[in-house]
Amino acid sequence: MLKPISTPTRELVNLDGVWRFAIDSRAGAEPWTGLLGTPLEAAVPASYNDLFVDPEIRDHVGWVYYQREVRVPRGWGGERVLLRFDAATHAAKVYVDDELAGEHVGGYLPFDVDITDRVAAGERFRLTVAVSGDLSNETIPPGKIEVGMNGKKKQTYFHDFYNYAGLARSVWLHSEPKTRIADVTVVTGFEGATGSVDWTVVTDGVDEARVRVSLSDAAGAPVATGQGASGSLTVPDVTLWQPGAAYLYELTVELLDEGDSVIDSYPVAVGVRTVEVRGHEFLINGEPFYFTGFGKHEDTAVRGKGHDDAYLVHDFQLMEWSGANSFRTSHYPYAEEVLDFADRHGIVVVDETAAVGLNMGVVGGMTGTPPFPTFSEQYAGAATQAAHAEHLRALITRDKNHASVVMWCIANEPASNEEGALEYFTPLVELARELDPTRPLTYAMVMFATFKNDRIIELFDVVSLNRYYGWYIATGDLATAETYLHGDIQGWIDRTGKPIMMTEYGADTQPGVHSVWDQAWTEEYQVDYLAMNHRVFDRFPQFIGEQVWNFADFATSNGIHRVEGNKKGVFTRDRKPKAAAWALRARWRGLEGRKPGSDGSTGAGSGEVTGADGADG
Template structure:
């Protein structure tokens, strides 16, 4: 076996032989957010005469990721996430991958000043990760583990709550399947430089009995499979800094909050104060980086008001501005991912108006007023946190 590393110009910069080992690239050019640099790692099977029998090439990006105190560092430099939770969903394709929309979505994210996204709530197509590698977009890669929270079921159905973690609900068999899903995701995506963090669950019942016993082995497994990337989860509204039982297991705490929408609907002054107080509670107790992984307000395109009236485009823009002011005042916040990039289809019911309308773009990718609000705050940040209370 012969291994060669080629730079972007095709020149060999490192080589090794044998069935295992390592190579060293001197004067390496790192992969950076917004400035992707990829080498090619070429593996060749050669016979005793030196004839190449087979060859396989894979892009290779070199970068470091580190959590230091309340900072998230890429290549040793503090990084501030701006972007979205997304879905693989379009009006044309439905739920699934689409080549043309992949390119268009990345163009729109660049226009908005986004530097990152989370693969909510499942692994996306490999082509998405490849594209992110080539274009310097940072990815939080999420295991398909959403819905481990029976309190949500009780709230939606109006039924008595059941314990989430028990022999009759989410149990050892569930955790075994969860672990296998994490193994498969890490095996597939571990060589993508764009992937900087593993998210192993979205909105679990982390405030309930049994949560720590369920998640601690999964966090340990994730770190064993890949000790180079931080591990996170996205905390649900019910989980607070006072009652959450798993936050200390993780390197970064992602937080989903909807102050001004599901709570304090229409009262943005109260929502801003609630958001800031909530975040300060997490920061004080856990001393870890906090990333706002979901916040948003449903918005009907074309609905307008001179007041901050829910469902209007003006309200969504004002909602985001209020949220960003709160984020900017909390030092531990290292990023903001709006929920959602674009409107997406959901099951039919009285709680939705033709799907989830929290997108800053419509399902066919037309910008709402909030998209321009984001662009005004994000463009030019270049991975740095806004410096003033009106930033973000």
């Protein structure tokens, strides 16, 4: 599914703004049969939960309704007319005037609704969008809904970030030619100074021989041309896309009629680069790469998970200031604008699905003992696996051409230590490799899954550890935590021989709290905690990266262990630096140009660690 953009053959109208808004319990009669009877209005894009002061809206379980009037441009007669939702979390029904025009299940990823036969050029229509934030064991991410003693429904979910819902990304009305380019896939490579750009084009309603492609450099100068639905272009004196030094070519794909007139045209940004795992190294363009950066969240005050370009720019500025070269899209796909920005600025991305919470052991708390098996029809069964596969398919289809995306993360903290994990994940890994054989695969591993009991690591290319020694285990005892962490990493090295990185490590920190002792929640403890981890990382040449949990404080569900959300950010929720931000800046800027662990030192200590409550940090 191609992102709507303005081209010589395509147009779009942005529908962001303030829409009428109501929750289903107050909307009265079915709202798509007329105007919503509501005094409320909601911003799009934004999660709706924090916009209002009414707790019934914030914690609503069920459907909410957005509505506005839309006019189709006069010049769109004879074109395909579509509605594009960059995301509707977590399910949507779309109504044009009084009729259902389309449905979609799955938040965080886009979908189109073709309304060509329902609207007319130059005319207006009433657009109503019903959105549900409900989660069940058949959704990704999963959850459950229960009815409380007061008779009201309550949403329970097994991930540690707030279940924001609504139209959190942009909505578009866009046109396409009826004979069109349906999809483009680009794969790049190079040998010496010569690059290659392989293309595959899927068309709708035209002979595939009528495809023409042309590649231009960053200045717009032509580099190469080709014909056909697939082929390969040679790029002499290629300039590679590199971490910290982005360079983008542009591949223009055109469909031609018999007279060589252009029927449809679509450009794709292309960064020529390669990604490979070789032994214990992660290679970008054949050179070892060491990840420095963060797990992040799409999370800001008032907007919730609403995409905001100002925060996008500022967050990337703070990552650059800190010396970070990468981030993980924990724990769901981010807005495509984020990946476009990463492409243009040379930031490396580990792209993650919304499969977070596939772990009943987390419900068991410190014991790690699940109330029932995770991989069962009670929880993550066949329906969950099917939803996971569909989400994975949509993610790779959307993000496959982004040069910044170097690895797919299939899930965050699944119960990979439980029976049934291998059967659940094997077909998903096979699907991911079929959809994209060019990128490595990983999953972020929960603390319950050790080098002795994990059942699925052999399916994957990179060992990604979420570990909280010194926080959830050995709290305040960094000497013991260091021993645990060293033994853990050594155990994974001995078992796998694969590259190993830390995808989560962190300590909750209340800004402004200080102590001369190793006291949890202080800014000093967060600095010392990170320094302990870094000492251990630097002992292992097999270690390929560190992504701190978290970039910034973020909203979570209600819980006595969370005061105004998760405070593991090195920046506050409004992006003020804690002491740890300065410490990371000093370390990461000092790492530029060298790889930690190059001295090959290891040290002693190995053993299994059991019991932790580290899910989602």
